[in-house]
Amino acid sequence: MSMTVVLSQALLGLNVGVFYAMLSLGLAVIFGLLNIINFAHGAMYMLGAFIALIGYSFIERWFGISMEIGFWPSLILAPLLVGALGILIERTMLQRLYKLDHIYGLLLTFGITLILQGLFANYFNVSGTPYPGQPESLSGVVNLGFMYFPTYRLFAIVFSLVVCFATWYFIEHTKLGSRLRAGVENPELTQAFGLNVPLMITLTFGFGCGLAGLAGVLAAPIYSVSPLMGADLIIVVFAVVVIGGMGSIMGAILSGLALGLVEGLTKVIYPPAASTVIFFLMVLVLLFRPAGLFGKEK
Amino acid sequence: MLNKWTKGIAGAVGLASLALPLTSAAELSDDKVKIGVLSDMSGVYKSLEGPGAVIAAEMAIEDFGGTVLGKEIEIISADHQNKPDIGASTAREWIDAEDVDMITALDNSSVALAVQGLANDKKIITMNTGAGTTALTEEQCTPYGIHYVYDTHALPVGTATAIVQNGGKKWFFITADYAFGHSLTDNTSEVVKNLGGEVVGNVNAPLGTNDFSSYLIQAQSSGADVIGLSNAGQDTVNAIKQANQFRIVQSGQKLAGMLVFITDIQSMGLETAQGLQFTSAFVWNQDEEAEAWSRKFYDRHGAMPTMVHAGVYSAVTHYLEAVKAVESDDSDKVREKLGEMTLNDFFVKDGTIAPNGSMLHDMYLVEVKKPDESTEEWDLLKVVSTIPAEEAYITMEETKCALVN
Numbered sequence: 001m002s003m004t005v006v007l008s009q010a011l012l013g014l015n016v017g018v019f020y021a022m023l024s025l026g027l028a029v030i031f032g033l034l035n036i037i038n039f040a041h042g043a044m045y046m047l048g049a050f051i052a053l054i055g056y057s058f059i060e061r062w063f064g065i066s067m068e069i070g071f072w073p074s075l076i077l078a079p080l081l082v083g084a085l086g087i088l089i090e091r092t093m094l095q096r097l098y099k100l101d102h103i104y105g106l107l108l109t110f111g112i113t114l115i116l117q118g119l120f121a122n123y124f125n126v127s128g129t130p131y132p133g134q135p136e137s138l139s140g141v142v143n144l145g146f147m148y149f150p151t152y153r154l155f156a157i158v159f160s161l162v163v164c165f166a167t168w169y170f171i172e173h174t175k176l177g178s179r180l181r182a183g184v185e186n187p188e189l190t191q192a193f194g195l196n197v198p199l200m201i202t203l204t205f206g207f208g209c210g211l212a213g214l215a216g217v218l219a220a221p222i223y224s225v226s227p228l229m230g231a232d233l234i235i236v237v238f239a240v241v242v243i244g245g246m247g248s249i250m251g252a253i254l255s256g257l258a259l260g261l262v263e264g265l266t267k268v269i270y271p272p273a274a275s276t277v278i279f280f281l282m283v284l285v286l287l288f289r290p291a292g293l294f295g296k297e298k
Numbered sequence: 299m300l301n302k303w304t305k306g307i308a309g310a311v312g313l314a315s316l317a318l319p320l321t322s323a324a325e326l327s328d329d330k331v332k333i334g335v336l337s338d339m340s341g342v343y344k345s346l347e348g349p350g351a352v353i354a355a356e357m358a359i360e361d362f363g364g365t366v367l368g369k370e371i372e373i374i375s376a377d378h379q380n381k382p383d384i385g386a387s388t389a390r391e392w393i394d395a396e397d398v399d400m401i402t403a404l405d406n407s408s409v410a411l412a413v414q415g416l417a418n419d420k421k422i423i424t425m426n427t428g429a430g431t432t433a434l435t436e437e438q439c440t441p442y443g444i445h446y447v448y449d450t451h452a453l454p455v456g457t458a459t460a461i462v463q464n465g466g467k468k469w470f471f472i473t474a475d476y477a478f479g480h481s482l483t484d485n486t487s488e489v490v491k492n493l494g495g496e497v498v499g500n501v502n503a504p505l506g507t508n509d510f511s512s513y514l515i516q517a518q519s520s521g522a523d524v525i526g527l528s529n530a531g532q533d534t535v536n537a538i539k540q541a542n543q544f545r546i547v548q549s550g551q552k553l554a555g556m557l558v559f560i561t562d563i564q565s566m567g568l569e570t571a572q573g574l575q576f577t578s579a580f581v582w583n584q585d586e587e588a589e590a591w592s593r594k595f596y597d598r599h600g601a602m603p604t605m606v607h608a609g610v611y612s613a614v615t616h617y618l619e620a621v622k623a624v625e626s627d628d629s630d631k632v633r634e635k636l637g638e639m640t641l642n643d644f645f646v647k648d649g650t651i652a653p654n655g656s657m658l659h660d661m662y663l664v665e666v667k668k669p670d671e672s673t674e675e676w677d678l679l680k681v682v683s684t685i686p687a688e689e690a691y692i693t694m695e696e697t698k699c700a701l702v703n
Contacts, residue, residue: 002519004519005515005519008515008518008519009512009515009516012511012512012515013512015511128506128508128532141543141544141545147515147544148543148544148545148548148549149544150543150544222508222509223508223509224508224532224536226508264512267512267515267516271501271516274512
């Protein structure tokens with residue numbers, strides 16, 4: 001087995017890993033603050049990709065307006081729209097469930113997922129529609145020495161890493177972030193200090209969903225856009241969150257990246273195990289370190 | 299007669315429908331011929347068969363005159379969504395409630411096997427134009443199942459032979475993980491080994507895979523001369539495009555598309571696909587007769603026909619000719635007639651339908667043109683050589699079909 005192969009699969013694994021990281025980060029932020037297991041996260045990712053696709057290919061066909069929204073504007077627009085939808089869901093539905101058990105939030109968001117998937121499966125084909133809007137400037141190929149790698153994928157890796165670490169910095173090292181964390185630790189006390197905790201919670205949920213939407217836009221040019229693209233990914237992402245530790249921001253990022261790498265390297269060693277290796281690790285973590293690799297025991 | 303009246307209206311209706319075929323001069327069940335086009339209308343195989351197959355069947359019926367034995371010919375179509383259960387339940391409904399007499403298209407081997415099995419129980423002819431697996435005419439052959447355009451034996455004979463003889467000895471397969479892909483990989487491996495080649499690896503990819511990159515890197519690192527793509531439709535397009543992105547071909551490995559349709563080449567573009575060799579049953583501009591029909595098809599469909607579209611036209615036409623000849627839509631009689639006929643039209647020359655259901659006809663080894671060789675948008679392929687029917691298809695001496703031996 002040559003070093004080239006290992007490096008190639010590792011890089012492709014990292015490519016998948018940044019999507020795991022971005023999605024599990026959003027899940028971890030939401031779980032940390034709201035104590036809600038957001039099953040609709042995959043649907044938000046799918047929605048982000050569809051907003052990019054519709055903006056690029058369908059505006060003229062559907063509305064008769066000669067206009068196309070390119071990749072770059074979508075990269076801003078889609079997270080905002082998905083975030084807004086998240087806020088709407090939080091305000092109108094999730095808020096009523098905070099006093100109940102986690103399972104109610106899980107069931108509600110699962111229902112939302114099925115509705116969104118069904119809606120899109122009605123209008124778009126399930127096996128995927130290619131996103132044609134990949135920017136010309138990123139269409140080339142970079143020679144990395146050990147392999148040729150498409151420029152766009154490289155961009156997606158770097159961009160996602162920047163977003164992940166910026167989010168981590170914001171929550172762990174800024175004043176607003178520290179208030180968020182205070183809200184998580186003790187909502188009543190934080191509210192007593194005059195901070196608007198419900199608003200913080202709403203915005204956080206919107207932010208988490210927006211991150212998923214952003215990941216969706218980034219994924220669109222690599223994978224075809226399909227109503228089930230989120231459902232395929234969300235189970236793995238939940239495993240990533242469990243391994244990293246529920247509610248741990250850095251844990252979500254690092255385990256997302258690491259598990260992408262593990263998956264990639266498994267393809268070198270024993271390909272058939274690649275799709276299950278993450279779940280195998282999840283079982284081990286649950287058995288020996290139930291709070292996750294980076295989580296704190298409560 | 300009187301005591302039958304006492305059995306009430308329900309009994310009378312039942313008897314009337316039973317009595318009908320006996321009283322009608324030309325025996326047509328329910329007084330019409332109904333043809334079902336069951337295809338992937340929305341998924342990966344949509345463009346190679348799908349709505350275009352319905353148009354091809356309509357054209358066949360129009361050219362036939364719209365009626366047979368003075369009775370109307372109808373079409374019904376549906377989307378099987380590449381799911382055997384949906385395909386089988388649609389076919390069951392068609393046969394039981396809609397009185398469908400023949401079902402065609404049936405791209406996707408898993409769906410095809412399910413529907414052919416069901417149609418056999420119900421004694422309904424299936425003329426498969428879309429699926430690849432040889433199981434349709436081998437292990438799971440039926441007296442009513444006809445396999446019309448190509449199969450996974452005919453495809454590799456031309457392509458793999460040509461490639462191995464040009465020095466492509468070591469093969470790695472990327473296989474669509476269902477009946478068709480496995481069948482194609484097995485048959486191709488056999489051809490490669492028989493010619494002294496070697497299979498160094500295989501990886502199964504789910505149907506509808508979007509990201510082939512890690513499979514391609516595996517293939518690249520296997521040291522194979524040739525990467526065989528045992529898949530079809532959008533899967534093949536994605537794999538070839540990504541092989542291009544990762545510079546697989548430029549690094550010295552050859553790609554072999556085991557089942558490629560002209561629509562795939564169109565969607566990839568000549569720049570990406572040039573030089574690719576594969577086996578096809580039909581090229582729209584192979585001769586004047588084919589071109590004339592194809593241009594009419596283009597006017598209605600907006601794309602040139604694939605071999606499968608042309609095959610649907612040919613299959614429907616010959617089915618109707620057989621119905622006309624035996625003056626009946628009784629499946630046993632029609633199937634017997636089809637077995638005696640020599641099939642000739644713009645799609646097939648001197649084709650015959652063997653006892654196992656395989657339609658034996660010549661195939662073509664084709665090559666994708668270079669961009670400067672192409673004279674118009676759809677002028678994409680040139681015929682390299684003809685593969686005679688006897689070489690392309692499993693012979694009646696070799697067949698494992700229980701109906702034959």
